[in-house]
Amino acid sequence: MQGTDPLVQIQNLDVSYYTKGVQAKALHNIGMEILPGERLGLVGESGCGKSTLLKTIMGVLPPNGKVNRGSIEMDGRNLIEMDEKLRRQTRWAEISMITQSALNALNPVQRIDRQIIEAIRTHQAMSKEQAAERVSELFGMVGVDPARARDYPHQFSGGMRQRAVIAMALALSPQLIIADEPTTALDVIVQDQIFSRLRQLQQDRGFAMILVTHDIALVVENCQKICVMYAGMIIEAGNTRDIIQKPRHPYTIGLINAVSVLGSVTAPIAIPGSPPNLFENLEGCRFAPRCPFASALCHQKIPEPTTLENGQKVLCHHWSKADEFSKLAKSPETWMQSTTATT
Amino acid sequence: MSMFWFRRLWQSALTLFTMLTLMFFLFRMLPGDPTATVISPALYPKAQEILRMQFGLDKPLWEQYFVYVKNLSVFDFGLSFHTGRPVADEIGSRLLNTVLLVFPSLITAYALGSIVGAVVGWSRGSKTETILVFLSTALQSAPVFWLSMLSILYFSIQLDLFPIGHIVSPGKFPDETWRMYFSADFLHHLALPFLVNTLYQFCFPFLLMRSSILATVGEDYVELARMKGLSERSVLYRHAMRNSLLPLATTLPMTLGWAVAGSVVIETVFSWPGLGLLMVEAVGRSDYPVVQAAFLLIAVLTVLGTLIADFLYTLLDPRIVNE
Numbered sequence A: 001m002q003g004t005d006p007l008v009q010i011q012n013l014d015v016s017y018y019t020k021g022v023q024a025k026a027l028h029n030i031g032m033e034i035l036p037g038e039r040l041g042l043v044g045e046s047g048c049g050k051s052t053l054l055k056t057i058m059g060v061l062p063p064n065g066k067v068n069r070g071s072i073e074m075d076g077r078n079l080i081e082m083d084e085k086l087r088r089q090t091r092w093a094e095i096s097m098i099t100q101s102a103l104n105a106l107n108p109v110q111r112i113d114r115q116i117i118e119a120i121r122t123h124q125a126m127s128k129e130q131a132a133e134r135v136s137e138l139f140g141m142v143g144v145d146p147a148r149a150r151d152y153p154h155q156f157s158g159g160m161r162q163r164a165v166i167a168m169a170l171a172l173s174p175q176l177i178i179a180d181e182p183t184t185a186l187d188v189i190v191q192d193q194i195f196s197r198l199r200q201l202q203q204d205r206g207f208a209m210i211l212v213t214h215d216i217a218l219v220v221e222n223c224q225k226i227c228v229m230y231a232g233m234i235i236e237a238g239n240t241r242d243i244i245q246k247p248r249h250p251y252t253i254g255l256i257n258a259v260s261v262l263g264s265v266t267a268p269i270a271i272p273g274s275p276p277n278l279f280e281n282l283e284g285c286r287f288a289p290r291c292p293f294a295s296a297l298c299h300q301k302i303p304e305p306t307t308l309e310n311g312q313k314v315l316c317h318h319w320s321k322a323d324e325f326s327k328l329a330k331s332p333e334t335w336m337q338s339t340t341a342t343t
Numbered sequence B: 001m002s003m004f005w006f007r008r009l010w011q012s013a014l015t016l017f018t019m020l021t022l023m024f025f026l027f028r029m030l031p032g033d034p035t036a037t038v039i040s041p042a043l044y045p046k047a048q049e050i051l052r053m054q055f056g057l058d059k060p061l062w063e064q065y066f067v068y069v070k071n072l073s074v075f076d077f078g079l080s081f082h083t084g085r086p087v088a089d090e091i092g093s094r095l096l097n098t099v100l101l102v103f104p105s106l107i108t109a110y111a112l113g114s115i116v117g118a119v120v121g122w123s124r125g126s127k128t129e130t131i132l133v134f135l136s137t138a139l140q141s142a143p144v145f146w147l148s149m150l151s152i153l154y155f156s157i158q159l160d161l162f163p164i165g166h167i168v169s170p171g172k173f174p175d176e177t178w179r180m181y182f183s184a185d186f187l188h189h190l191a192l193p194f195l196v197n198t199l200y201q202f203c204f205p206f207l208l209m210r211s212s213i214l215a216t217v218g219e220d221y222v223e224l225a226r227m228k229g230l231s232e233r234s235v236l237y238r239h240a241m242r243n244s245l246l247p248l249a250t251t252l253p254m255t256l257g258w259a260v261a262g263s264v265v266i267e268t269v270f271s272w273p274g275l276g277l278l279m280v281e282a283v284g285r286s287d288y289p290v291v292q293a294a295f296l297l298i299a300v301l302t303v304l305g306t307l308i309a310d311f312l313y314t315l316l317d318p319r320i321v322n323e
């Protein structure tokens, strides 16, 4: 894949929410790229800004959310500065989305086929009959009986609703599909079925995909690349295999530790503490207050992103000591230490 | 017809029956002799007796009640104590006048209220929103009679734009034929009470629509509609507004009876010869047959409105299944 032009390239993106004049810096200096046909996993704790990033890509930030800096490039156009009318044409046709909660994403008082037909006919000159035919085809693709297309959302089970939302996302064959925690509300078996279907569709049709989740195991199973977010920043990114084997950021090390099947520890260790309040003026590394390896420097200065030979990017002053950290991190005592510990 | 609707109809009938029974006895428990206006005490006792018999007032109360119910079942509402004419005739023409005043203004108010409420709620925090919300909250709590009198003072007396009251100019249509409703004179008389009533009725749907739109703005399906690439206007009309219309569409039929009953005030101020004014007059004269029939009519409208609301709900919201 090396050498291909990225499908979407995000650079230096800053996004803030303003509530009663108070600024919450939800995204800070985000940079990432997605190659055509690539599956990228975006992981991070609840509230770290995953949905904010996706909404910025889709251009549907709420009125109090503002992009203060940066660009999102696709096919040589900067989506941020695009005229609203042109921007609208790119939505769904070029980037579509499988939303966090399929139950609420479907309009409860409209038939499902009508909602998909609406998406199709907004972008393509197609008769209602043709569009309805397309819906049947899409339902077949995601594994729902096309005869059910005229049902209302409440007549579908959770898994079927999620499949219907996936069908809607595929409707215009976009180059990029963003899936925001697509299976959180579903049981494990249905979750597996949906992911295998999604993977198969992705391989058949070759769209790129961003999978957003707080479940790192899902990313390992489904994505070639991974971006780890913490408090509005991407603190580590690269090939999934590289990062699982050699995480360079203490937060990633902690995340992997927290999943017993991935880390070589016997019992999972949760990272103590909670993410910083985004309303505060944040100085230094945002993870420093929770980091057992933080130094004085970490509390003062935001680290610059470093790119390693294998393309792995890391945002840590002390990334070179990661092997040592990894060893220490396996013992629960390390995480219990006072947060002022220095290296 | 499903079990649900059968049960609902049966309940409605029971409600109406209870209502008319209560009304019958309540009115007769009130002090004052209703016969005084028809049967002059100056008549010979024998003549009084004969008149009482004609109206059936010499029979015991329970027998009067059975006769009343029996007559109602064939839509015979009896004779007015005051005029001696059949109640149905008495009420019929008055009801038409009320309907001509109330229904168009109710529909205008709901149509305008929902559109303005939706647009204003959608662009939350605008100056227009603040002003309109303030005005309609104030207007809603202002007494209608005061509003009506102010409007007469200003538009009719000061500016001399509209007549001061009544349905047509006096003497213009001496025999009150249907022709009068198609005259410009009628519209001229209708205009001011219509405007006042519309303005007053506008507040509720406006405030309701605005708040239900506000609740929809953050819904996931609204965001999805936007992500699908729909224009802001389509998102508003096809998704946000369509769904926020639910509470409104169902309160409209329920307010029908209420609006007719509420026309009492506006009809009194504008001397509008409608059902409301008739009720005020009839209560003053203890003309029970007329009062009972008018109240029954309002009860029927209310019960019917509730049934329509139920029906609209099942029609508009597929999630509601009545079994």
Ligand SMILES: Nc1ncnc2c1ncn2[C@@H]1O[C@H](COP(=O)(O)OP(=O)(O)OP(=O)(O)O)[C@@H](O)[C@H]1O
Binding pocket: A017, A018, A019, A024, A026, A044, A045, A046, A047, A048, A049, A050, A051, A052, A053, A062, A064, A065, A214, A278
């Ligand atoms: N409309 C808003 N106004 C103000 N703050 C907001 C708004 N939306 C989100 N935030 C804040 O921005 C931060 C990022 O939120 P976001 O929804 O992007 O998190 P997330 O990573 O998607 O979380 P989750 O895993 O729970 O979905 C949070 O601190 C949240 O409180």
Ligand SMILES: [Mg+2]
Binding pocket: A050, A051, A052, A100, A180
């Ligand atoms: Mg989220």
